[in-house]
Amino acid sequence: MVNDLMGVTTIRSGRGIRITVLCIVCAVLLLAVPASAAPADVTVTSFTLDPPVLMRGDEGILTVTVQNTGPEPVAISRARLYGDGVVVLSDPYPSVGDIGAGNTKQFSFTVRADAPDGTYYPKFVLEFRDDGSLRYPIPVRVESTELQAAVVDRPDTFSEGREADVAVRVGNPRSSAVTGVRVVPEGTGFTAIPSSAFIGTLAPDGAAQVLFNITPQESTNLTFRVVYQNGRNVHETILPLPVSLGEGKIRADPVLTNIEVMLDGDLYRVTGDVTNAGLDTARSVIVTSAAPAVPTDPFRVYVVGTLDPDDFSSFEVTFETEGNVSEVPLVVEYRDEDGNLYTEQSMIALENRTAAEDEGGLPLLPIIVALVVVVAAAAAGYYLLRRRRG
Numbered sequence: 001m002v003n004d005l006m007g008v009t010t011i012r013s014g015r016g017i018r019i020t021v022l023c024i025v026c027a028v029l030l031l032a033v034p035a036s037a038a039p040a041d042v043t044v045t046s047f048t049l050d051p052p053v054l055m056r057g058d059e060g061i062l063t064v065t066v067q068n069t070g071p072e073p074v075a076i077s078r079a080r081l082y083g084d085g086v087v088v089l090s091d092p093y094p095s096v097g098d099i100g101a102g103n104t105k106q107f108s109f110t111v112r113a114d115a116p117d118g119t120y121y122p123k124f125v126l127e128f129r130d131d132g133s134l135r136y137p138i139p140v141r142v143e144s145t146e147l148q149a150a151v152v153d154r155p156d157t158f159s160e161g162r163e164a165d166v167a168v169r170v171g172n173p174r175s176s177a178v179t180g181v182r183v184v185p186e187g188t189g190f191t192a193i194p195s196s197a198f199i200g201t202l203a204p205d206g207a208a209q210v211l212f213n214i215t216p217q218e219s220t221n222l223t224f225r226v227v228y229q230n231g232r233n234v235h236e237t238i239l240p241l242p243v244s245l246g247e248g249k250i251r252a253d254p255v256l257t258n259i260e261v262m263l264d265g266d267l268y269r270v271t272g273d274v275t276n277a278g279l280d281t282a283r284s285v286i287v288t289s290a291a292p293a294v295p296t297d298p299f300r301v302y303v304v305g306t307l308d309p310d311d312f313s314s315f316e317v318t319f320e321t322e323g324n325v326s327e328v329p330l331v332v333e334y335r336d337e338d339g340n341l342y343t344e345q346s347m348i349a350l351e352n353r354t355a356a357e358d359e360g361g362l363p364l365l366p367i368i369v370a371l372v373v374v375v376a377a378a379a380a381g382y383y384l385l386r387r388r389r390g
Helices: 015-032 364-389
Strands: 002-005 008-011 042-050 059-068 074-082 086-088 097-099 104-113 118-120 123-128 133-137 140-142 148-153 164-171 178-186 190-193 197-202 207-216 220-230 233-243 254-264 267-276 282-289 301-307 312-320 327-335 341-349
Touching: 042 123, 042 133, 059 074, 059 097, 074 086, 074 104, 104 140, 148 220, 148 233, 164 178, 164 197, 164 233, 178 207, 197 207, 254 282, 254 327, 254 341, 267 282, 267 301, 267 327, 282 312, 301 312
Parallel strands: none
Antiparallel strands: 002 008, 042 059, 059 104, 074 097, 074 123, 086 104, 118 140, 123 133, 148 164, 164 207, 178 197, 178 220, 190 207, 220 233, 254 267, 267 312, 282 301, 282 327, 327 341
C-alpha cells in the first residue's frame, strides 16, 4: 500500500523504508537552518601599549583589537584583563554584545607598572555568551632607565659679572622614545639666557645639545633640571653644576710700564705705556687718575681704545693734588667682548720726577749755568794773575 504524505511516498509494507525517508527529511530541514560562527573564529589581531615601554610607577593604556573572522556574528558576554607585573586600574567590560562577521572591536585598559624591570604577561580574557572563552597573554615591558645629561662645555673658571657659555647634552638610552624634553637652569646668584631650552622628542639612543649663557654674581650651585614625558607620565633628571668664582685664565691684563712723573707748577703730568699682557682683547681702554689726585685738563682721561694681546700704547694723564701726597693711583678701565667692565689700579710715587726736583729746591738749569760762570770766572782770574806775574 502506498500513501502520499507531505509530498513523500511511503511504502507501509517496509519499516526500514519509513526510517530512511524520515532521515532524509530531517537532513533537508537541518540544511535549511543557517549555520552560526564558532568562538574559534574570534581572535586577537593586534595590541598596543602607550607608552610602548613603561617605567616603574608609570601608567599606560593597553588596547587590544579583536576580530570575528567567521561568517556569522558571535555573542560576547564580557572582557577583562588580569594583571601580571602591572596593576589594572580600569574596570572590566561587563557586557559586550555581538561582534559581526568580519568586524573588529577594541578593548582598552589602564594599567600601572608596579614591578621591577622586566617583561610581564597580563592576560586578556574574552568570555563568550554561549560557551568558552578566549585567553591571550599581552607582553608588557618595564624599563626604568632615565635620560642622561652631562655638561660638555664650560669655562675653566667663572668670573663675577662675566658671561660664560655652558653646553648641556641630553641623551636617551631607553629602548623607546620620550617626548616634551626640556632643560631648565635653576638656582640663585646667577642669570641664565635662555631661561629654559626645549628639545622635544628624543628617539631611542638619540641625543641633543643646548647652550646657556650664564652670568654669575656669586659662588653658587647651579642645577639643570631635565624634564621629559614617557607617555603621559612626567619624569626628570637632575644635573648639578657648582659655580665657583675666580680669575679666568683667558682674559685681558693691562700693565703700566715706563712711568714718568713731571711737575709743571701745581700740575702733575704722568706719561707711560699700557701693555695688554693677557690672552684676551681689552676693549675701550682708558687711563685716568683717582683720589687723592684730581684729574685736570688737558688729559683728565686718556682714551687708548682696543689693545690686543701683547699690544701696547702710550698714554698721558694730568692731575693736581692737595696737601702732602706721596703717591696716587692710576686707573685703567676696559671691557671684554661681552661688554663687561673691568678696573685695574696701579700706585705711582710722586717723588719719581724726572723734569724737576722737589718743590723748594734749586732748578737744575740755573745751577748748571752758575757753575759754568764760576768756572769761567776762576779761569779768567787765573789767566790775569799769571800775566801780571809775567
